[in-house]
Amino acid sequence: MKLMDLKASGYDIRTGMPLSEVTFTKTGGPAEYTAFPRSIAEVKQLLEAANADGLPLTVIGNASNLIIKDGGIAGLVMILTNLNEIKLSGNTVIAQAGAKIVDAAFYGAEHGLSGLEFAAGIPGSVGGGVFMNAGAYGGEVKDCLASATVLTRKGEVKTYSNQEMQFAYRHSYVQESGDIVLSATFELKPGDKLAILDQMHYLNALRQYKQPLEYPSCGSVFKRPTGHYVGPMIIKAGLQGKQIGGAQDSTKHAGFIVNKGGATATDYLNLIHLIQKTIKEKYDIDLKTEVRIIGKDQ
Known part of the structure; x- marks a missing residue:
C-alpha cells in the first residue's frame, strides 16, 4: 500500500508541515510528509508504504535533543508521540517509544520502583532516550534497561537485550542499524515510594535552577x-x-x-x-x- 492510500484510509499524514511545530528549539524546515502513527501496526504500515514509495524514512520522538535544519527533511518523517502506553509487570516498567521518559520514571516511582530517578528532568521520549542512551545526574538508560523492542527497516520486530544494544556514552546499537525503537523494558528495584519521589522532585528542582x-x-x-x-x-x-x-x-x-x-x-x-x-x-x-x-x- 502506498502512503497516499494510507492517508485516504484515515492515517494522520500531513504534507509540508513545518517541523518547528514539534522541535523544542522551535526551529526547523518542513517535512515532505509527516505521519503520527497511533499504533505499532500503523508504524509497520507506514514503513512498508515508505519502502513502496521509495521514500527515505526519518523517525523522531519528542524532538527535545534535536536540531532539524532549515531545509527540512525529504521523504517521510514519522513522529511516535502517540505511542505512549506505560505499564507494569512485576518490577519492570514497559513503556512505548513515544512516552516521555520522565513519565516512565514517575510511573515507576508511584509503584515504589527505583532506578529511573535520573530521568526525572529529561524531556525526551523513551525511544529517544534508548537511541541516545540518555543520562543525567549520574544515571543512564543502560543502567536500568532490560531490553528494547524494535522494528527493523525490513519490517521485522526484534527484541534486543541490554548487551545487544551496545550502549556507550550517548550511543546505542540502533544508531547504526536504523532500527525503530517501539518500546523499552526497564528493570527496576523495589524501594520507598516517598524517598524515590523526593529524589525525583529534588532533581527536577535542580534542573529548573541550573538550566x-x-x-x-x-x-x-x-x-x-x-x-x-x-x-x-x-x-x-x-x-x-x-x-x-x-x-x-x-x-x-x-x-x-x-x-x-x-x-x-x-x-x-x-x-x-x-x-x-x-x-x-x-x-x-x-x-x-x-x-x-x-x-x-x-
Whole structure:
C-alpha cells in the first residue's frame, strides 16, 4: 500500500508541515510528509508504504535533543508521540517509544520502583532516550534497561537485550542499524515510594535552577570530553552570552543554546560551529555534539 492510500484510509499524514511545530528549539524546515502513527501496526504500515514509495524514512520522538535544519527533511518523517502506553509487570516498567521518559520514571516511582530517578528532568521520549542512551545526574538508560523492542527497516520486530544494544556514552546499537525503537523494558528495584519521589522532585528542582528552561532549547548541546566540562570552557573562552541571530549561548548554563526569539536552525548551527572552532583553538579539544542534527541545508 502506498502512503497516499494510507492517508485516504484515515492515517494522520500531513504534507509540508513545518517541523518547528514539534522541535523544542522551535526551529526547523518542513517535512515532505509527516505521519503520527497511533499504533505499532500503523508504524509497520507506514514503513512498508515508505519502502513502496521509495521514500527515505526519518523517525523522531519528542524532538527535545534535536536540531532539524532549515531545509527540512525529504521523504517521510514519522513522529511516535502517540505511542505512549506505560505499564507494569512485576518490577519492570514497559513503556512505548513515544512516552516521555520522565513519565516512565514517575510511573515507576508511584509503584515504589527505583532506578529511573535520573530521568526525572529529561524531556525526551523513551525511544529517544534508548537511541541516545540518555543520562543525567549520574544515571543512564543502560543502567536500568532490560531490553528494547524494535522494528527493523525490513519490517521485522526484534527484541534486543541490554548487551545487544551496545550502549556507550550517548550511543546505542540502533544508531547504526536504523532500527525503530517501539518500546523499552526497564528493570527496576523495589524501594520507598516517598524517598524515590523526593529524589525525583529534588532533581527536577535542580534542573529548573541550573538550566534555562524559560527559553526554547535543544538541551545539552555538546558531549562532555574526557576530563573536561564544557560549560566552564565556554565561559573561559568568553563565549557565554554570545548570540548569532536569535540563538544565544545561555547566560544561565553555557552548555545550552537558547532561542531568544526568531532563531533559525542555521543560527544554532553557526553558533555551534563558532564554539567548536574557538574551543579547538584555545584548548585543542574537539567538541562533539550531543544534540542530533538532521535534515537538509536551506
